[in-house]
Amino acid sequence: MTWNTEEVAALAAADIPEGAFVNLGIGQPERVANHIPPGREVILHSENGILGMGPQPSPADEDMELINAGKKPVTLLEGGAFFHHADSFAMIRGGHVDICILGAFEVAANGDLANWSTGADGVPAVGGAMDLAAGARSVRVITTHTTRSGAPKLLDALTLPATGRAVVDRVYTDLAILEPAGNSFRVIQLAPGETFASVAAKTGAPLLVEAP
């Protein structure tokens, strides 16, 4: 048993407090928006100049001048605002965004994050990932626990180029919720059916179980 992608998104959403300003990365983190608990008001920031970003519109209401960081059509909630890129990144780099939730290729036990370059040939692309890693007050990660070929993504040390150093506060995977603790990952919660040993076997760094 593991958590599916919607369950992981719901777990990450449950940890977002009322009133938080939140930036969701492209891909899996975008799903978190669908799981904010009813009645809890959270304001989503999109790096291309939106606060108060709302859900995807119906096809008839799509407007390609109202898109998210992933270039997909979105909506604006009442109270929402538009602003230019320098202001948008002042929000991020100036420490005004409370939480960002990003995807990851690798996370190290000391909180290092790699999510912008596979190190191989191809076209490199960084977007806003390094700004978010450096500037958001809390950096959280949603990722599968292992790669498609089964290699661990949670490691003693990064093997890929870093996005930021010692920045990740919490990691949500299909197997567990964990926190980088220096030389190891602290296990906060295990997915149903998983054990400390089953998760340890798929993690490239030691695990800790004691409470923080």
Place this chain on the structure above:
Amino acid sequence: MINKITDDALSAVSIVKDGDTVLIGGFGEAGNPTELVHALIEHGARGLTVVNNNAGNGEIGLALLLKAGLVDKLICSFPRSSHSHVFTELYKAGRIALELVPQGTLAERLRAAGAGVPAFYTATAAGTDLAAGKEVRSFNGRDHVLEHAIQGDVALIKAQTADRWGNLIYRKAARNFGPVMATAARKTIAQVRASAELGAIDPEAIVTPSIFVHRVVLVPNPVIERDHLMALEARP
């Protein structure tokens, strides 16, 4: 009488010289001054350095400018997309230089140029490959990287409405890099869908004041990039 508004895009962009740094607004397909870029291709200035968040989509606008061989170097944050094949092919063939910049650093380097700030320190990219070779200094116990302003020769941006002085308002998330690029270039050309009488735009709502705008090109019905991309996908 001041009147910056024209419908002649080619004559407006003719101020671009060989070797210039051209700032081009837009994020994804929102805010791209596609008609101005097409006029720039017709104008034919070569050896350009272009600053844009992305690397063009399909074979329109910036992608077409790259394909025409007029750009030596691209400064951008995210040159990879599902429709960025023109850039990818040029890059892999070694026919275009790429300076990859974190998106916030890109915006701030432009903002700095516009405000007369030659360089600044930022925590973004500290400890990463994108800080390689750059000066690093510790402030408050944290490493920061020295980044230099990007001064443009000409900025090409898209806005919604202008008056004859060149005051601009934008539309939704198509604002993105437009206001900051307008400040960062010696000359800024804005294409707009509509013009307004002087005084008709609420002064409290003007986003880019006229001092940052040198020419306004009226393009009432700009091309819709998504239609172009869908046509490309439908092509056998």
